[in-house]
Amino acid sequence: METVCAVIVTYNRLEMLKECIDALLKQTYTLDGIIIINNNSTDGTKEYLDDVVKENKKIQAIHLDENVGGAGGFHVGVKEAFERGYDWIWIMDDDAEPRTDCLKILMDFVYRHKDVGFVAPLIVNKYSGKIQNYHHKRLNRTLTRDIPISLEFIDSQKVIELDANAFVGPLISKAAVETVGFPRHDFFIWLDDTEYTYRIKQKTNSFLITDAVIFHKDGIAPIDSIRNFWKVCYGLRNRSLWINSELRGVNLFIGHLCLLLEFIRLSLWIMLKMKWKHNRILGLKYLIRTLFCSYRRISGRFIDPSEYLRTLR
Structure with a gap:
């Protein structure tokens, strides 16, 4: 056995x-x-x-x-x-x-x-x-x-x-x-x-x-997209680290282009959606930090979840 x-x-x-x-x-x-x-x-x-x-x-x-x-x-x-x-x-x-x-x-x-x-x-x-x-x-x-x-x-x-x-x-x-x-x-x-x-x-x-x-046993309550935004930032940074370590040539270029388009989409979402009206600056701040860490290939913990949640309005 x-x-x-x-x-x-x-x-x-x-x-x-x-x-x-x-x-x-x-x-x-x-x-x-x-x-x-x-x-x-x-x-x-x-x-x-x-x-x-x-x-x-x-x-x-x-x-x-x-x-x-x-x-x-x-x-x-x-x-x-x-x-x-x-x-x-x-x-x-x-x-x-x-x-x-x-x-x-x-x-x-x-x-x-x-x-x-x-x-x-x-x-x-x-x-x-x-x-x-x-x-x-x-x-x-x-x-x-x-x-x-x-x-x-x-x-x-x-x-x-x-x-x-x-x-x-x-x-x-x-x-x-x-x-x-x-x-x-x-x-x-x-x-x-x-x-x-x-x-x-x-x-x-x-x-x-x-x-x-x-x-x-997840999904008991509806997902709060703003409270969970710090996780989205980790997901983006981690995917950037991953494709850098895994891909080469044309696939790597296209991968980075797709991620850049996702950053643009999220920026527009933060700036235009009413649910973000009290937290737009905060959301953009964390998104810019994510972009910086992604393209400088900075790994590890770069967002403190408790700090992010504490500063939400």
Whole structure:
């Protein structure tokens, strides 16, 4: 039997974390380990995990001294699991809840097929029951457009080849990690999952297994596009870093042109939309900072989310 370790990254969502751990412990394919990366939570997560670790020897908690973002958390978690020698690393955020047979279905597939870099379960919204097909992706040649696998294709196929996938349940082989390394910690948040799974896909085979289901507990409230604008900035900067590291020649030129057009579109959105009327200067300030960091190839944390939210009107 090949060994499997789950890696969870958590930040201030204790109740969801408890449900995620419970779902992992109920898997019909028994996990060999669970590593939880606590991104400096302040809601009692540390105290809870310290008790859980004492009760279950399979569970390990790593408490970080600062919030290094989802990207930093997954870098730490994948590296820890890899160095402990697990054959497969199953990664997810704390708002994921795999169905009890999810891991067994994924492992049944990898036992039957060679040269698999990662396999991903179908992501379904826990509250609406809708398939989140936008998390299962193909990419255009300039890496500027994520193309969701269509719902019709998902309905008709058991196995679908992917270019990339969200960090909501992909099962990654040790061999893939040996080949491509770890997730990029310098992205902080957003696009780290797409970049990493795409990197794996360039070296080996990657699939969506539609019979395996993982529930995703997001989308409870409508998305506030202004409050979440700092994440959009990270997404733009990270995509710029990514295409610079991945592309050459004409594709790189076109990729930069597409990103520049996106900056222009967002500038017009900030200047013209009424929802931005009290925060136009703030939005443009952060967009200019993003443009500067993108084209100077400045990685790491460049926006403090709490500072951005605090200055919103």
